[in-house]
Amino acid sequence: MSDKEMPDEFELIKRHLAPLSAKEPGAFLLTDDAAVLPSKAGLETVITMDTLVSGIHFLESTAPEYIASKAVRVNLSDLAAMGAQPAAYTLSLALPEHIQAGLHPQVDGVWLERFCEALAVEQELFGVTLIGGDTVSTPGPLTLTITAIGYVEQGQAIKRSTARAGDLVVVSGTIGDAAFGLLALKGELEALSAPSLEILIERQHRPGPQIALGRSLLNFANAAIDVSDGLVQDLGHICTASGVSAVIELEKIPTSAALDEALRRSSFVKSDVLGGGDDYELLFTIPPECEAGLQTISKERNVILTVIGKVHQETGAIGEVIVIDHAGMPLDVMVTGFRHFGSMT
């Protein structure tokens, strides 16, 4: 860790962050210039980086525990989409003065203490260790960047660019909960029952990276991505990278009971889930002959897997995702994420 312009940075690192690095000897308890990770025979290193900005990626009132969860999990979700096993991460914290001083207008207690305790829980849950990073002051909003590092068997990483015509399109879990959780947080789902509200908000705050599922997709899925921008947009990424198009059926998109209630009790309709992001489920394509294997994986990993459509070569332009209704008629869907959900600010 390096310091710059943060008065008590060494103390902060020593007290709050260094203990998080204890399991990885190559992190040198965050006292050196860089971390050293051993090479692992037969494995490749998988690296991803994501930044969260307060007011953009989470509401300013969000509890530090949720921010810690989200910062770690959105990164682990990217590793999961490649089929990698997460191992370590570096963390950059750009902290406004009130957080350095332990004062947050909307958060009780010492922000950093709560944030780091939550990181410890994440580390335990996902088997990752902090190995380095940076802490700096900012006159702007709290900004967190994590670089997550994982390993995958040599040559086995699952890419976006290798979907093939004829592949089935599969998605894990349920779609739309996180985006509707954000609506709930913003007070736009007022008619919803308390338990359903809680479920949707929890999905927005605490995405569950599908790491075990990703590992099961090695040598099984042709292509994969995690659903962060929105189902249609992310499937579009696979299609563009693979030079194909896709047709998915609106009716088949799996939704939770909580989301179904939200649809019944608001003016939103099911097609609104197509553009909602933050699900962090895995979206992948498999050769049709592998369909039977889905059930095995679903049981093994305790996750719902739903075939929602098919990859095409000649239907639609390259990169196009066509969503059809129960009558087989294409919907007029803007292929963009965040259609209804916009910025959090």
Add this chain to the structure above:
Amino acid sequence: MSDKEMPDEFELIKRHLAPLSAKEPGAFLLTDDAAVLPSKAGLETVITMDTLVSGIHFLESTAPEYIASKAVRVNLSDLAAMGAQPAAYTLSLALPEHIQAGLHPQVDGVWLERFCEALAVEQELFGVTLIGGDTVSTPGPLTLTITAIGYVEQGQAIKRSTARAGDLVVVSGTIGDAAFGLLALKGELEALSAPSLEILIERQHRPGPQIALGRSLLNFANAAIDVSDGLVQDLGHICTASGVSAVIELEKIPTSAALDEALRRSSFVKSDVLGGGDDYELLFTIPPECEAGLQTISKERNVILTVIGKVHQETGAIGEVIVIDHAGMPLDVMVTGFRHFGSMT
């Protein structure tokens, strides 16, 4: 690369950033969830992360070329201090709206274009390739985080914690230029000649990471660090980590002719260089019997190497750095960086 809330982010990545990743096949032209780096037999992976915030780590008026240089180089300097050979980096850009729009009150042209062209030059100079990252919007200042990845021969990384009593303390290049360059940028060195001003400011803008020197220190230096916080503070880090103290001689600290001129023409004195940061030279300790080897390395790497003091076991407390004058009398030096230099804002 993932996107969130930046309208033209995909276009930005495709146009400006993807070309920077072309040399590393595992970066997938920044179109996948994560990058995949091959494992390298006999080598360990070295990882470091540094964040720069506009107004904190560089003046807001700084040209994008200098920001690119600095963001890359401060990270490569950390790898150099471990003796690692840099290979790749990920980049997180949190961009204020005016930069996304190509408008910067104090910078001509399209900021991002100039920034990325400068990154290309850095890549060429140091043999590194962009392999991933993130671009997000921020309502705050421009914030850049780089995670740099390098390789070092197994078990050979040079640490801070392995200095031994009796070691000589050596520093590369000249010390203090960057800190005085900052003073110059702030208009506090007005009596200085134009060429000297330029030299000092260039050292502040464009630190030269001592990568080749770092490689030469493998199996030669006992401990190393890069001088980022300030000479005394960074030597203190080595001493604390190693459980030793050090005595250095003020007169021996190498300074440039430009800095000497600055000292003559201002009220600053030589001891003011002790707390100035941003030099990004290497500070290391060697067994006394290795002193003769310094000359060989100095010639090979074309860098000045100066013995400035000695590591002790029984003089001073653990972690203490004592600076003595020409008469051998200890100076009253606060062991803190940035004594005179404070924040850039």
